[in-house]
Amino acid sequence: MTFQTTVSGMLQTRRIVLNDTTLRDGEQAPGVAFTTEEKVSIARVLEKAGITEIEAGTPAMGCEEVSAIRAIVEAGVAATIIGWCRLKKSDVDAAIDSGVSMVNVSVPSSDLQLAAKLGIGRGAALEQLKRVGGYARDRGLDVAVGGEDSSRADVDFLVELIAAAKSVGARRFRVADTLSVLDPDASFALVSELCANTDLEIEFHGHDDLGLATANTLAAIKAGATHASVTVIGLGERAGNAPLEEVAVALKQLYGCDTGVVLSELENVAALVAGAAARTIPLNKAIVGEHVFTHESGIHVDGLRKDRRSYQALDPQLLGRSNRFVIGKHSGLSAITALLSELQLSVSDEESRAILARIRKHAVEHKGGVPPETVMTIWREVHDRSLLNGM
Numbered sequence: 384m385t386f387q388t389t390v391s392g393m394l395q396t397r398r399i400v401l402n403d404t405t406l407r408d409g410e411q412a413p414g415v416a417f418t419t420e421e422k423v424s425i426a427r428v429l430e431k432a433g434i435t436e437i438e439a440g441t442p443a444m445g446c447e448e449v450s451a452i453r454a455i456v457e458a459g460v461a462a463t464i465i466g467w468c469r470l471k472k473s474d475v476d477a478a479i480d481s482g483v484s485m486v487n488v489s490v491p492s493s494d495l496q497l498a499a500k501l502g503i504g505r506g507a508a509l510e511q512l513k514r515v516g517g518y519a520r521d522r523g524l525d526v527a528v529g530g531e532d533s534s535r536a537d538v539d540f541l542v543e544l545i546a547a548a549k550s551v552g553a554r555r556f557r558v559a560d561t562l563s564v565l566d567p568d569a570s571f572a573l574v575s576e577l578c579a580n581t582d583l584e585i586e587f588h589g590h591d592d593l594g595l596a597t598a599n600t601l602a603a604i605k606a607g608a609t610h611a612s613v614t615v616i617g618l619g620e621r622a623g624n625a626p627l628e629e630v631a632v633a634l635k636q637l638y639g640c641d642t643g644v645v646l647s648e649l650e651n652v653a654a655l656v657a658g659a660a661a662r663t664i665p666l667n668k669a670i671v672g673e674h675v676f677t678h679e680s681g682i683h684v685d686g687l688r689k690d691r692r693s694y695q696a697l698d699p700q701l702l703g704r705s706n707r708f709v710i711g712k713h714s715g716l717s718a719i720t721a722l723l724s725e726l727q728l729s730v731s732d733e734e735s736r737a738i739l740a741r742i743r744k745h746a747v748e749h750k751g752g753v754p755p756e757t758v759m760t761i762w763r764e765v766h767d768r769s770l771l772n773g774m
């Protein structure tokens with residue numbers, strides 16, 4: 384028996400929708416500011432990648448943001464374009480000006496935030512939600528209600544908020560772990576409890592302060608969440624949000640759950656967003672990092688050459704990528720021999736060992752991998768020396 388996650392069960396038959404909020408929460412990352420053209424380009428690559436819901440910005444920020452969101456709507460991007468609103472009719476009016484068809488009306492839901500930010504209690508929050516949510520519905524908008532700070536809120540109050548949201552025709556409640564206070568067990572328990580009390584769509588919105596955003600999102604989906612907030616490369620407030628690429632690939636790889644995301648597009652999407660955000664993608668970033676299918680260690684390279692399955696669970700082809708082998712300090716003889724054979728250079732066992740020793744020295748002195756040209760130079764030096772010695 385193994386504990387490997389098996390691709391089976393209910394998730395295979397459930398349709399999970401990823402609501403990409405790169406253009407709203409992603410852009411809230413410190414220093415990130417997209418131009419209108421960048422927003423439209425990002426929306427277009429998200430569409431190409433199969434994303435069907437895009438939270439495109441905060442219309443209340445003013446006419447520049449309204450016109451950037453409107454540009455996305457007018458570009459005819461085939462996804463539902465959502466505007467993020469506070470609990471204010473004026474925010475909904477700005478969203479209407481931007482042309483979106485759906486709004487996310489955000490209600491601080493913990494007692495702490497209600498008192499500290501808005502100076503109101505639960506009753507007033509429920510009343511305002513009905514007033515603003517109803518206003519948005521009356522104007523023909525689809526409405527999701529965002530429970531900001533849900534993870535620090537009283538669950539009974541969340542149930543009341545969800546009931547109030549439903550009473551005015553909202554279709555969805557977003558459970559936000561605004562400050563990353565949940566672990567996967569708690570995410571599962573919270574979302575299970577809310578799903579047991581409503582038939583509204585439930586969206587989970589995780590943050591990554593503890594590096595748990597993806598794990599929490601998967602747990603919430605297992606518990607019954609129908610939607611998940613994601614951002615490209617996890618861009619977002621502080622440590623960011625659950626990365627689109629991680630959630631989409633983990634759902635497919637672990638549970639066979641198809642989100643409709645075109646996995647082979649994820650690398651392009653990540654590159655475009657990273658460029659527009661002036662961020663670099665770490666080489667080891669899950670799914671889209673340049674090095675996540677690159678191998679140096681001798682034991683791994685040897686194993687992969689004998690049978691890919693020995694060191695490969697995630698097939699790079701699923702992502703339109705391929706394995707790459709590099710030579711470096713941790714290379715073994717089989718990797719060196721294979722490379723020299725590809726370069727049509729003959730080598731004795733003794734020479735291979737001498738070449739490997741020099742490669743290790745070179746890697747330490749120069750850092751990074753050792754390129755094939757350098758391996759050839761080393762081979763020539765070692766080969767010439769053994770010819771001389773043999774003479």
Ligand SMILES: CC(=O)SCCNC(=O)CCNC(=O)[C@H](O)C(C)(C)COP(=O)(O)OP(=O)(O)OC[C@H]1O[C@@H](n2cnc3c(N)ncnc32)[C@H](O)[C@@H]1OP(=O)(O)O
Binds near residue numbers: 468469489491561620
């Ligand atoms: C967890 C999250 O990600 S929440 C989303 C955060 N996103 C943003 O902040 C987007 C960028 N923000 C902005 O451009 C500006 O903050 C604006 C346009 C939204 C508001 O600007 P300002 O009017 O200058 O307000 P300011 O930013 O100083 O303060 C926020 C105001 O929103 C209020 N507010 C915060 N959340 C809510 C809410 N859900 N519903 C109603 N009001 C809210 C605060 O109480 C405060 O109001 P006050 O000025 O009457 O005290």
Ligand SMILES: O=C(O)CCC(=O)C(=O)O
Binds near residue numbers: 590
């Ligand atoms: O209320 C919401 O829509 C969620 C807002 C948000 O980004 C968060 O709480 O982290």
